[in-house]
Amino acid sequence: MRKFGSVDDVLDFAIDRESEAHLFYVRLADMVKGPELVKVLRDFATEEVEHRIKLEAVKAGEVAIEKEEVGNLNIADYVPDIEPHPNMNYTELLVVAMKKEKLSYKLYTDLAALAQRKKLRDIFLKLAQEEAEHKLRFEIEYDWETF
Numbered sequence: 001m002r003k004f005g006s007v008d009d010v011l012d013f014a015i016d017r018e019s020e021a022h023l024f025y026v027r028l029a030d031m032v033k034g035p036e037l038v039k040v041l042r043d044f045a046t047e048e049v050e051h052r053i054k055l056e057a058v059k060a061g062e063v064a065i066e067k068e069e070v071g072n073l074n075i076a077d078y079v080p081d082i083e084p085h086p087n088m089n090y091t092e093l094l095v096v097a098m099k100k101e102k103l104s105y106k107l108y109t110d111l112a113a114l115a116q117r118k119k120l121r122d123i124f125l126k127l128a129q130e131e132a133e134h135k136l137r138f139e140i141e142y143d144w145e146t147f
Helices: 007-031 035-059 090-114 118-146
Strands: none
Touching (some): 007 035, 007 118, 035 118, 090 118
């Protein structure tokens, strides 16, 4: 992982990742066919914007964070990687979303491990928790869809 010179550098990095995730879901929504898939992807994109806003508020000193435990089905560990494509079905979409959220979780967990200040570590752990919640939601949906 790259080295950061300040807390603001770390927050800027995380803000950039959330902006990229937002664009990923918006572009994916433009690729797929079917209004239900488009809505799901646009909802994902909105959640990424909410994460970016939260990080910006943290950077501005406006947010306090509380942590809580999140379950994990680990389904994302056992499904094949899928490249996004225009004819994705709902199950494939869920796989893409699970994998993306798993990577986001890992990013925030790694950033938390690098953070020297407890407050910043707690912020990243809270964001990791939120990404884990998203992944769990997609895993539960995947489980319902495939079994």
